[in-house]
Amino acid sequence: MNYSDFALQVAKIKKLPLPGTSSHYKMAPQIRIQELKAMKKKNTNPKKAGVVALFYPDKEQMTNLLLILRHTYPGIHSNQIGLPGGKAEKNDNNLLDTALRETHEEVGVRPGDIKIIRSLSEIYIPPSNFEVRPYLGLFDKKYPFVKQEDEVEELVEVPLIDFMDDSKMSTQILSTSYADNIEVPAFKLMGYTVWGATAMMLSEIKELFKQVL
Numbered sequence: 001m002n003y004s005d006f007a008l009q010v011a012k013i014k015k016l017p018l019p020g021t022s023s024h025y026k027m028a029p030q031i032r033i034q035e036l037k038a039m040k041k042k043n044t045n046p047k048k049a050g051v052v053a054l055f056y057p058d059k060e061q062m063t064n065l066l067l068i069l070r071h072t073y074p075g076i077h078s079n080q081i082g083l084p085g086g087k088a089e090k091n092d093n094n095l096l097d098t099a100l101r102e103t104h105e106e107v108g109v110r111p112g113d114i115k116i117i118r119s120l121s122e123i124y125i126p127p128s129n130f131e132v133r134p135y136l137g138l139f140d141k142k143y144p145f146v147k148q149e150d151e152v153e154e155l156v157e158v159p160l161i162d163f164m165d166d167s168k169m170s171t172q173i174l175s176t177s178y179a180d181n182i183e184v185p186a187f188k189l190m191g192y193t194v195w196g197a198t199a200m201m202l203s204e205i206k207e208l209f210k211q212v213l
Contacts, residue, residue, distance in 0.1 A: 001160050001213065003057035007138055010055070010117060012212040020121040023207045027169075027185045027199040035126050046124060046131040050099030051085025052114065053205055054107075055160070056139040063160035066145070068106060069153040069192065081156060081194045083134065083201065084109075095133040103137075107155065108146030114139050120204055125197045134201045158189045163202070164209060 025033050054066045067081050086102035088095060096119070100111035120134040147155050162168055172186045172193055186195040187202060194202065 001063050003055075003061050003063045006055065006063040006160065006213070009212050010136075010138070010209070013136070013208045014118050016208055016211055018121045019204050019207045023204040024121070024123055024200040027187075027195070027203040029182050029184045031182060032126075036124060044124075044129055046129050048088040048095060048098070049086055049130050049132045050088065050095035050097075050102065050135065051083040051132055051201070052099045052103045052116075052135050052137045053083055053120075053201065054103065054109065054114065054137050054139050056141040058141075058157070058159075065158045065160065065163050066107065067156040067158060067189070067192075067194065067198075068147070069156055071151060071153045080196065080198070081189075081192050082198050085132075085134075087130075096135060099133070099135050106148045106152055108144075108148075109139055113142060120201065123197050123200055132197060132201075134204075136205060156190050156192060162189055163187075164206065164213070 021036075025036075028036070055063055056066065058064050066084065068084055070080055070082060084103040084106045085099045086106070088098040089101075092098040092101060096116065100114060103109055103114070104111055114137040117136045117138065120136060122131055122133050124131050145155055168188050170186060170188060171183050172195065173183055184195050185199065186193045187199055188194075
């Protein structure tokens with residue numbers, strides 16, 4: 001889809017109710033759904049994080065979504081596909097500040113050059129005890145992305161047409177931080193398997209897009 005048309009249409013999601021957990025659960029394995037439901041009854045005092053689902057034009061002015069492949073490191077989210085963003089710091093005024101600061105650090109997009117359309121539903125990640133607030137943003141791509149070498153292995157640029165293609169959704173047998181060899185709903189995008197919290201956040205975005213695009 002042409003980026004100019006996309007930017008006009010996507011503004012309509014501001015008025016839509018968020019699908020929330022119903023859309024998240026479509027991309028969560030049953031064991032995770034059970035865990036999330038159980039967590040609602042507990043006070044886990046989670047750490048906070050903010051991320052940005054960033055949409056932008058490519059050289060042909062077609063709409064793309066930016067994902068990142070994280071480096072391999074000793075941690076729960078090692079070598080996984082995610083959205084730019086990260087952990088809140090004391091100097092951040094709010095989670096939007098967190099998301100914009102971290103996006104600047106990870107992919108080089110200045111906060112003032114991102115137009116935030118709206119915030120999306122928070123999602124809790126049990127293995128790392130993080131609660132993440134996603135934001136949907138637009139970047140007119142006035143300059144190239146610059147990846148943060150010590151954290152980002154690769155920038156993954158996904159055409160909107162692929163993101164919206166239901167045939168790119170399937171189930172994979174994966175070993176995760178909480179179970180071995182389980183069936184996990186996932187997106188298959190640009191040769192990468194996108195699962196877990198990122199897939200759950202993308203599921204909500206896709207549901208909103210289907211109502212306006």
